[in-house]
Amino acid sequence: MSEFAADVLTAPIVKPKSSRDDWTMRAFMGVIGLYLIVALALPLYTMLVKSLEDHDGAFIGVVNYIEYFATPSLTYSINNSLYIAVITTIITVTLAFTFAYALTRSCIPFKGLFKSIIMIPILVPSLLPGIALVYLFGNQGMIKGLLMGNSIYGPIGIIIAEVFFTLPHAIIIIITSLSIADSRLYEAAISLRASKLRIFFTVTIPGCRYGLISAAFVVFTLAITDFGAPKVIGGDFNVLATDIYKQVIGQQNFQMGAVVSVVLLIPAILAFVVDRIVQRKQVALLSSRAVALEPSPKRSFDLIMLGYVLLVSFFLIGMLAVCQYAALIKFYPYNLSLGLHNYQFDLMDGGGWDAYYNSIKMALYTAFFGTIIVFSGAYLVEKGRGFNRGRALFQFLAMMPMAVPGLVLGLAYIFFFNHPDNPFGFIYHTMIILVVSTITHFYTVSHLTAATALKQMDREFEAVAASLKQPFYKTFLRVTVPVCLPAILDISIYLFVNAMTTVSAVIFLYGPDTALASVAVLNMDDAGDIAPAAAMGMMIFYTAAGVRALHYFMSRGLEKRSQAWRMR
């Protein structure tokens, strides 16, 4: 064989000639790659550099970090953040597992309805549960007595709000991992006379362990990076996310903001890396030959599960109902008559109704351009020819936003786009920067959705098209896009909803003319106008829910229209 290798070296290596099609494809790859470099890599790099500079921009090494770690009031937030994230993770994963178990392994009725109800938190800004908690347990709260003298402002409030906020994410992941169970494993266990408890610990738990681990890391990341809940209900309890906000908005200390951002990046990246490794293993568990497990009715078990599911649903709907009630009350707790008084947003600071319209505009732009960018990017990564190293780099960049907290991304954008020498500086304080930051912030999940859909397509479509001498973009437009349309709709709806509800990345980036609804919620709450804040939050909810419903009917229509060729 070694003799042979020598032979190879002497023969001239064939340099593949590139067709015009190849060049077109490379141009597209270049453009999309450039997008992620400008919108993600360079801003993050700039922020890293900023954390090593003094106020005047001179390089001072790790001096800022030394100062940070020498300030107990700042480092205390690290403990607080970890504490909140860990407790939230434990509570959420426990609740989510039981909920997912009820939906997959019991025979309770209305499973579809319950699946929709758990989506509620995704449709509201993370500020909203905080506002609901203020009304329920605040100083003049409706059921304040339940706290037995403890204050809701602080860890208790933050954790309840975070559980509300993270629950759907965990439930979705765990439902997926529970529904890939192979019923034959259970039949084998039963035939071996294993007890129910033993089956649960030797079959059920191992079967969904990757789902549980993955859910835990996702919840941990969401909780440690969330800014909305601690901002509204945190009181004096500082966490890393609120510290960044305070350093930048309150004290205009951008360098220290950058330092805290880097500190916050570390646990987020660690959690993200572990999650990716675990997810890869989960995929390997999927066996196409598995026989789906059909739960059989067990009266008492089903009743207990139904009770539990109702309780969780009540918690989720209840939080929302409290907000809606608060939004309609004239002046809590003194005048409980109902009216639309709090919807006169133009009378308050925060952006008024324009903020709401801006949000819708921003969400539409994000959904439209974001879907095009994300789907094209995923297509080029999955189906592109050549440029292998570039494609691997792109894949890496596409996964990164998941690990970057919104506030960190927003701050990085200030540093990068507000720099006087940046040719893209003109987008600062405009709608464009809001759209770009939001697309980038939510890039990873959209990318994974697109990549999954693309992976399910026949690998040879491109080869066939090439043999028929048709350009790749024709096949892309006429085959790939129509076949992936359900995934494309999913991506656009995901981007739209998140653009409506996000606060963290855009809080640093909106301008005088581009205030957003979610930002208005925060600012009105800050100014003490809690009822209007709740009202605006509910407007976001109704919009997001409406668009979701629209999406549902569009998907149904699409399914019907493409039924002829999608059937198996």
Add this chain to the structure above:
Amino acid sequence: MGEGQQAQGKPYLRISSLTKMFGPFTALKDVTLEIQEGEFVCFLGPSGCGKTTLLRAIAGLDIQTTGKVEQAGVDISALPPTERDFGIVFQSYALFPNMSVAKNVAYGLENRKTTKAAIRKRVEELLELVGLPEQGDKYPAQLSGGQQQRIALARAIAVSPGLLLLDEPLSALDAKVRVHLRHEVKELQRRLGITTVMVTHDQEEALTMADRIVVMDQGKIEQIGTPLEIYREPRTSFVADFIGTMNFVAGTICGPGAVQLGQLVLTCGTDGLAVGTTVTIAVRPEDIVIQGVSSGHENAYEARVRGLEFLGSFVRADLVSDATGDALLRADISINLMRHQSIADGDSVLVSLPSERIRIYPGTVSRE
């Protein structure tokens, strides 16, 4: 290049010293091959032998590391697939699911300055040709696997390519459909006279369809020849083992044209191997003669039946003998013969190994 080469003018496809590396792994090692115009050639080998890699190199889908590919006298070694002249059919059919059958077939005909009417006419012709007229408005998912593969074939030949590449086209189909489609594909190829390369791991497919078979193993060509040559005169023990069923027993050369098996000396061609060389003696089960053997026959010896395996139209008998030492030979006995001679487990029978049916390979072959 040896037997089976039809030495008629210039070859249509000429592959010289092709090597393909994937990182440190060598998928193709110095492959040289010529294919004549109108020929149906099968690349046959176990999975991972490089047959698909070779096909993809010919198509330009995965261009070789070194070496040359010439088609119709033109060096196409470095050309991208869009600039080559071939049609291709994959195991997965790769039909565009959202397009009707007619649109699929017409896909390659577009952008060629052809009128819509002409395209429609051509599509009808092609559907007729593959035996699926009137199916143009259906979607691929509404057709059976065999029908889908025929549509894929129609799409590939629509643009009248000079070369048709088939990548395991029948492997995803049910056994019966597969056998049926074998004949259809072969018939179509003969009628169109299109040079065709098919990759398969199914020897029966290769034996029935190909004009010539290229047997490959571990990135190298083991043998090129007509199906009969490959079956009758496998050049290497790999080919002998891979194609059909073969008895392998260890022996030693004991003279020119003589090989020792246990205490038995067999007459057979020894290919000029030196006396004392350890060899593997190979003989096919159906070539072992049991009927009407007398002790005067060439290479005759008495064997004992140590087990019979019923396989439908024939019975496979395990034959042992003190004379052959440890060696076990399996012989196929037709059901007809079984009735005539009533051979039972434990019987002694006189068998003979015809010398022209014995193949000798130097070295030992490790199996199972």
